[in-house]
Amino acid sequence: MFDFITEEHEMIRQAARDFAQSAIAPIAADHDESGEFPLETVRQMGTLGFMGIEIPEEYGGVGMDTIAYVLAMEEISKVDASHGTIMSVNNSLVCHALLKYGTEEQKQKYLVPVASGSKIGAYSLTEPMSGSDAGNMRSRAVLSEDGSHYTINGRKSWVTSAPVADIILLFTMTSPERAHRGITAFIIETDREGFARGKTEPKLGIRASATSEITFDDYCSPVDNRLGEEGEGFKIAMAVLDAGRIGIAAQALGIAEAAMEASIKYAQEREAFGQKIGEFQMIQQKLADMKCRIDASRLLIYQAALAKMKASKAGGRYTLESSVAKLYASETAMWVATQAVQVHGGMGYSKELPVERYFRDAKITEIYEGTSEIQRLVIARHLTGLR
Numbered sequence: 001m002f003d004f005i006t007e008e009h010e011m012i013r014q015a016a017r018d019f020a021q022s023a024i025a026p027i028a029a030d031h032d033e034s035g036e037f038p039l040e041t042v043r044q045m046g047t048l049g050f051m052g053i054e055i056p057e058e059y060g061g062v063g064m065d066t067i068a069y070v071l072a073m074e075e076i077s078k079v080d081a082s083h084g085t086i087m088s089v090n091n092s093l094v095c096h097a098l099l100k101y102g103t104e105e106q107k108q109k110y111l112v113p114v115a116s117g118s119k120i121g122a123y124s125l126t127e128p129m130s131g132s133d134a135g136n137m138r139s140r141a142v143l144s145e146d147g148s149h150y151t152i153n154g155r156k157s158w159v160t161s162a163p164v165a166d167i168i169l170l171f172t173m174t175s176p177e178r179a180h181r182g183i184t185a186f187i188i189e190t191d192r193e194g195f196a197r198g199k200t201e202p203k204l205g206i207r208a209s210a211t212s213e214i215t216f217d218d219y220c221s222p223v224d225n226r227l228g229e230e231g232e233g234f235k236i237a238m239a240v241l242d243a244g245r246i247g248i249a250a251q252a253l254g255i256a257e258a259a260m261e262a263s264i265k266y267a268q269e270r271e272a273f274g275q276k277i278g279e280f281q282m283i284q285q286k287l288a289d290m291k292c293r294i295d296a297s298r299l300l301i302y303q304a305a306l307a308k309m310k311a312s313k314a315g316g317r318y319t320l321e322s323s324v325a326k327l328y329a330s331e332t333a334m335w336v337a338t339q340a341v342q343v344h345g346g347m348g349y350s351k352e353l354p355v356e357r358y359f360r361d362a363k364i365t366e367i368y369e370g371t372s373e374i375q376r377l378v379i380a381r382h383l384t385g386l387r
């Protein structure tokens with residue numbers, strides 16, 4: 001149907017589908033219930049190449065493109081959005097940043113293990129007092145007089161995968177008087193002194209994806225662990241989020257598809273008033289609208305993925321395409337999951353079926369990596385040129 005989807009793309013889509021069905025589906029409900037991080041299946045995803053899909057083989061990845069990435073993300077998230085979150089942060093935030101901004105030495109030391117899945121990566125921008133207003137941070141990194149290291153102090157919050165991460169991409173302030181132009185990026189090794197993890201957040205959804213605060217108490221970071229130049233951190237954080245938002249859009253698509261498929265099956269089986277509920281027009285309308293919104297989301301995700309692939313060859317940004325895809329796909333996931341619960345009636349509200357999990361998991365896609373409000377702000381600024 002789409003010329004840009006090759007046989008190789010179909011192979012990774014099938015591999016992700018097979019793995020999700022055989023290894024993730026049997027454990028998804030239990031991990032959702034317990035909130036336990038699925039370390040074993042995440043390691044297996046690394047072995048299969050799903051943790052560094054767009055990273056060249058020489059740096060531990062499988063050297064495929066963004067279309068391959070979104071196809072695999074969709075399949076994994078369709079079965080379990082928690083695995084999708086872990087995969088998305090590792091691929092499109094951490095690996096992408098290290099590949100684009102890292103020195104050769106940083107790539108060998110950090111990208112190779114994170115892309116191959118032997119180490120887990122995390123991305124830390126948000127602070128307790130700054131989420132959407134990402135540039136307004138209180139944490140600090142101070143360069144030593146001899147210029148050999150930075151001393152980092154402060155608290156960051158809502159860091160996906162932080163409880164298990166070996167490497168964290170940190171954005172912190174080196175020159176507060178320069179506001180967002182005073183932010184710098186660092187590669188944090190979590191086994192060093194001065195680094196601590198807070199308690200794992202008890203979340204509504206994506207419960208198997210562990211999230212926590214992290215704190216820095218005179219953490220000593222060698223200058224070699226700075227990613228990019230001093231003051232480039234905000235732009236790195238934003239550019240990397242452009243890639244991350246495509247991953248979240250694909251995750252949302254997977255959740256929406258799972259919710260729609262469950263609804264179709266239920267509409268074909270469940271009877272009321274002497275007929276299948278799928279014969280009622282009010283149910284038909286819900287299913288038809290689900291299908292339209294899901295197909296539209298998929299096209300917007302492909303548009304964003306192709307824009308990213310073009311930008312990686314020719315330069316330029318794909319911020320607009322990425323925000324459009326993330327906004328539309330995440331609101332679609334929430335809408336479809338809400339309708340799916342409604343189609344299922346009481347059973348949609350029961351933990352006996354996965355529909356209530358899709359509903360809880362869908363919500364985060366409208367919040368993290370930029371809320372729907374922030375995506376609308378980004379889109380409107382592009383349209384008008386106004387701020």
Ligand code: CAA
Pocket residue numbers: 089123124125126131132133134135158159160161180181234235236238239241242317319367368369370371374377378
């Ligand atoms: N790529 C490159 N540069 C960019 C950029 C992008 N996508 N977006 C902005 N910039 C640059 C601008 O060009 C500007 O450059 P100059 O300094 O040269 O002028 C600079 O960054 C500042 O840009 P703005 O003036 O637009 O910045 P702002 O303060 O108005 O903020 C914002 C813009 C869109 C609101 C931004 O702060 C934002 O995206 N906020 C949401 C943050 C977010 O998504 N947080 C989620 C964190 S991750 C997470 O959810 C948890 C997890 O673990 C997954």
